[in-house]
Amino acid sequence: MTDGVTRHTKQKDAVLQRLRGCDDFVSAQDLHRKLEDDGVRIGLATIYRQLNALADSGAADTIRLDGQQLFRLCGEDAHHHHLVCRNCGKTVEIDPPSETWLRNVAQAHGFTVESHTLEVFGLCPDCQQADGR
Known part of the structure; x- marks a missing residue:
């Protein structure tokens, strides 16, 4: 079925x-x-x-x-992360932080890493310009 x-x-x-x-x-x-x-x-x-x-x-x-x-x-690469404009939704794929950094941050807070996602939200250059920033 x-x-x-x-x-x-x-x-x-x-x-x-x-x-x-x-x-x-x-x-x-x-x-x-x-x-x-x-x-x-x-x-x-x-x-x-x-x-x-x-x-x-x-x-x-x-x-x-x-x-x-x-x-x-x-995209074609299996694991990726994004910059996302919170105003217009423009999205850019970015390189992830190192696995070592992720594990060290998790370990410092008593966590183990099972999986992760990373989306960084802000304003793209066009929206910053339109906003007068």
Whole structure:
């Protein structure tokens, strides 16, 4: 038996195709609107399911920004981190801190490292300029 994650469906293809066209993180609602603008009829719940399945499988990144869950297809390299503009959503992949640094910080606080993600939020140069900073 297959489920919606592994089964090849028109809805999954539509979500993937449209997500590939997004360079930055996008919400399910924004993706739904873009698909509707393209003439694709698909339910918002289906988009949420597909996006969460992509995130669960590691094919998409997900972050929370201003209380909203956003998604982005992962690049070719398996493990990466991001700078994210909290104003416009522009996203840049960055090199991660060293594993040694992560383990030392965790150990200093009595933690062990099982996994990690790193998203740095701020303003991109364009938004800083528009904001007068």
